[in-house]
Amino acid sequence: ANFSSVSGTINPGDSMTITSEFNSTGVGVGFYSESAVINSNDISNPQMNLILNFTITAYPFAPAAMGASACELSPIPPLTASGTNVQWYADALLTTLLFAGDTFNTGQTLPGVYTYYVTQIVNSCESVDTSVTLTISDASNVATGITASADSICNGNATMLMVVGG
Secondary structure, three states, rough: OEEEOOOOOOEEEEEOOOOOOEEEEOOOOEEEEEEEEOOOOOOOEEEEEEEEEEEEOOOOOOEEEEEEEEOOOOOOOEEEEHHHHHHEOOOOOOOOOOEOOOEEEOOOOEEEEEEEEEEEEEEEEEEEOOEEEEEOOOOHEEEEEEEEOOOOOOOOOOOOOEEEEE
C-alpha cells in the first residue's frame, strides 16, 4: 500500500486542502495508521508530521434476491432482495440506477424476460451484483382449462388430467 505525493505552494496566512490517494491493493482488512510529513519554508515550523488513521473493510456479500414469473394478464409481482441499502440497476455495469430499496416494482407488463442487477452498500462499500430475472409469459400460451377423466377420485386411486391451452 502506498500514498501518492502532493506538492504545492501556499502563501503565509492562507490554508490549503491536501488530498492524497491511498492504494489498498494487497492490504488486508483492518485498522491502519500511517504518517505523512508536510515540508514548509516556514522557519519557525519547517516540518509537520500528520498521523493518518483509516480502516479497510471487506466488500459486502451480494444481496440475496428472488426473481419472479407471471402471466401478462395477471398482476406482476415485485422483485425482492435482502440487504443493506439495496440498489437496483438496469445494466450489468451498474451505471443506470433504477431504484433503491428491498422491493422493486419494475413497471413491466409486456411478455418478455427482463434482467435486473441488485447490489447492497454496507459501510460505503458496494457489493458485487446479483442478477434477478422477471419473466412475463404471453397470455396466448397459457392453458385455458384442466379437465379430469373422472368426476370423483377415491383416495389412493389415480385419474387422467387433460390440459387445454392456446
